[in-house]
Structures are given as structure tokens and as C-alpha cells.
Amino acid sequence: MDKLRKKLFEIIFEADTFTGKAFDISLLLIILLSTVVVILESVNSINHLLYNEFKIIEWTVTILFSIEYLLRIYSLRKPSGYVFSFFGIVDLLAILPSYLGLFLVGTHSLLIIRTLRLLRIFRIFKISRYLDEGKFLIRAIYASRIKISIFLFALITLILIIGTIMYLVEGENYGFTSIPKSIYWAIVTMTTVGYGDITPHTALGQFLSGIVMILGYSIIAVPTGIVGVELANSIRKAQNTQVCPNCTKEGHDTDAVYCKYCGAKLNES
DSSP, rough: OOHHHHHHHHHHHHSSSSSHHHHHHHHHHHHHHEEEEEOOOOTHHHHHHHHHHHHHHHHHHHHHHHHHHHHHHHHOSHHHHHSSHHHHHHHHHHHHHHHHHOOSSSSGGGGHHHHHHHGGGGGGGGGGGGHHHHHHHHHHHHHTTHHHHHHHHHHHHHHHHHHHHHHHOOOOOTOOOOOOOOOHHHHHHHOOOOSSSSSOOOOHHHHHHHHHHHHHHHHHHHHHHHHHHHHHHHHHHHOOOOTTTTTTTOOOOTTBBBBBTTTTTTTOO
């Protein structure tokens, strides 16, 4: 039994084996198929034409995901670590709506059922656990969170100042009826969106507008550079794909023998 559990763990949680990769790719295709079905179901003409086919696909996918969910729990030494994790909750949300729809019947519950079925879109989140590049990006964003927070604080301060100045320069006659309205203009202009619903008319206002536009282009590059540096560092310190069979945490060093989160042995060979 332990041998079977270990084999299932390697197939379901490990991504560096042939069977593990085949499992991940198969699951990715099923998730994408399910997501496409959920989207197409919202188009009444398509749903009316392919209603029975959509039902068959939906229940096939639901059963497959239910089996996968149970196998994940069975293959772990400590299932609660997975069940209450982010991906464990997402996996549960991916299958619950279809089953809940069987019990919520009646005219008054139709709207509730329709809303619950839309939760199946959560299956798309299951993709992220199989994309190593996405994990690098998440680590990079997390590592640069303090720098980005400081940058955003400085940006908000700058926008407040620019909005206030434009309110004083242009005034209510040219659409800058309040400081919040002027701040809205500053955000639209600095992000280079430029809706054009509010425009400066005075020479000084237009001059300041040009400075804000140029400033906007240079500011856009700042968070890109911050995350880019951390992304390069994350890739350079690439960690293995081994998953702890006890707590299901990843991110261990390449030469790790024990889990750095719970202390369990990573590979019981």
C-alpha cells in the first residue's frame, strides 16, 4: 500500500519524471477544455445547440477532477496540508459547483445554480502549479514587494501634487471642477491612456500636461526594471521541483534532503 501511495505521489506531485509530466500535460488539457466549455456555455445560441455535449463534457471533467482530488489526498502522509492549502481549496472549488447543482433545485434556486456553476472558472487557477516560469515570476514579484510599494507611494504622492496644481491652474471653467477630478486627469495622463474627456486649455496647463506625459513614459519603466532584476535573480537561484509529501510545499534547494518547512524527508528511496 505504501508503495502504491508513493508511486501516486510521484505521478501527481512530481514534475521531473516522465509519468509526472504526462499527468501534468493531460490535466492542463482537461482544464483548458473545461474553461472553454464554461465560456461557451454563457453564449445562449451555442449553449442551446450543444447543450447535451456540454453536459457530457462537464460531468466527465468533474468526475476526473474528483478522482484526482481524492488521489491527491490519498497519496499524502499529511492530507490536511494539501486540503487547506490554496491549491487544495481551488481544487475543491473546481468540482463543488457541479455537485451542488444537483441538490439546489426549484425555480428560486436557478439563479444561485447559475452563479455557482460560474465558479468552475476557478479551474484555470490549477494551471499555475504546472508552470515553472509562473513560479519564477511570483517569486520575483514577492521579492520586490517592498520596492514596488515605495514606488507606488511615491507615484500616488506625485499624482496628488500634479492634480492639485492642475486644479489651481485650469480651474472649474475648463472641466477641472475639483481636486479629485484633477487627480483623475493626472492618472489618465500619466498612464498615457489619454481619454480626452478633460483637457487643459491654458498655455501653462498644456505645458504641464506635456511634462506629465513624458514623465509617464519614464515611470512605466521603473516597476518593470525592479521586477526584471528580481526575476533574473530568481531564475539564477532556480530551485528543484520536488514537493514535500508531508506538507506539499515546494521551493527546496537542489541538494535538499529534508523539507525546510516541516522537516519531513523529501525522498524516501
